Amino acid sequence: LKDAISQILKYPKEKLNIDEGLGDFGFDSISLAEFADVLSERYGLEITPDIFFGYPTIERLSQYFLERYSDEMQAFYHESGKEVSLTTPPENRGQKIRKSRSEKLGTKQKQTGVEKEPIAIIGMSGRFPDARNVEELWFLLHEGREVISEAPYERVEWRESQNNTEDRKEVNKRFGVIPGISEFEPQFFEISPREAMNMDPRQRLLLQETWKALEDAGYGSKSFEDEKIGMFVGIEDGDYKLLVDEEAGITSNHNAILAARLSYFLNLDGPNMAINTACSSGLVAVHQACQSLRNGECDTAIVAGANLLITPDSYNAMNKAGMLSADGKCYAFDKRANGMVPAE
The missing domain is CATH 1.10.1200.10 (ACP-like)
Known part of the structure; x- marks a missing residue:
């Protein structure tokens, strides 16, 4: 070696x-x-x-x-x-080690008498690069269409970075871009327009998509009575606060608030967790939600993940670390793999 x-x-x-x-x-x-x-x-x-x-x-x-x-x-x-x-x-x-571990695990389960009940996924919603909902994502996958592109015109910070000749020599900034991240109806969620402007777009996106997921599951406002509903969000630190700077309120760009926004609006009774384990945040959120359901901490769990590249800062950092694909292609589980391509 x-x-x-x-x-x-x-x-x-x-x-x-x-x-x-x-x-x-x-x-x-x-x-x-x-x-x-x-x-x-x-x-x-x-x-x-x-x-x-x-x-x-x-x-x-x-x-x-x-x-x-x-x-x-x-x-x-x-x-x-x-x-x-x-x-x-x-x-x-x-093989002996694995067999020993398996036997110990089986013994422990027999002693506790705990049987894991199946967990059903009853509602779903999401927004993805070039796809405003889950159905459009399925079409993209079925067609095998590539949706990696340059930052759209309205992303001012990205546009200024692209105009920087030094940055252009460094890398052609292409990534998976979610459409319409500025679209939001604040009054629907009883939020003032001024506060909505300073809110991390991931908070706005999560409010909209988790609401749609509840609708997809057939949940109405009266469905929450006498039921504990937990919220588990996989999230990394955002960069929107770099744009709003001093205008940003402490609740507008805080990850813990991000996970609790919907619970506060709907007066949900259940755990709220913002989980940051870097790239695995979403999967760890799913695991934590399953644990919470099986431990009786909640009756229904909403699990979400949100990632937006508002400024080019994190992209530039990944590039300097040598993480990005030189040709802008992400060959997952492939011998041609030479780096990653980020997406929202």
Whole structure:
């Protein structure tokens, strides 16, 4: 492993600490993909770059190979006449570990007597790049249409950035753009027009789409009586406050308020959570909602995620970190993958 890393990164092998993270050596998404290809060819296995996120050090990565591919490693190093620096685990050690964990889990479930009831999805709504609702998204997927584009004219901050010659040399700013983020009827939600202008557009978007999701589920205003409805939102820090600056009220651009807006408006009785675990925020929100339902903390859960690129700041930061695809294409789970393309 040290040999492969040293060759790819031109990094002195003697300086590679087996307990340090791979990112500390200078790996990025492209070089990690190259590392996976080298290991795949060397061992005759199908290795993909995602493995390095679960096993981010040389020590953990080597243990993974020795446990997951015990037979293959023994055969490889025996045939090549090389010695393994780490003790080779007993045969099928990984299977025994998984079996032991499974048995412990089964015993625990028998002791508690808890059976997980199924959870039904009864309503849905959303807005996506070039799609104002879920139905339009299905059409985009069915047609296989690409919806990555430059920022629209009304995004003033992006337009000024595109006119910057230095930025243009750096990267052609293209991403998935949600239509109509300025559209909002404040009086419907009993919000003053002035406050609505200073509100994070993600708050406005969530109010509209969660309301539609409740309608889709057949919930009316009287449906909330004697029922605990929780709100779980996957959300990262927004950048709208950079535009409104001093005009922004503390409630207008606060993530905790973002998750509680609808509950306040409808007087819902249930937990409210704004969850930020970076890229996994939406999935963690789904998990937390399921836990809350099964623990009896709420009877119905609304789960949402909201992401808008109001200013080019986060885009520029991702570009400087080497995260973005040079050709503006996102080849997910593909050997051609050379970076990501952000979208709202």
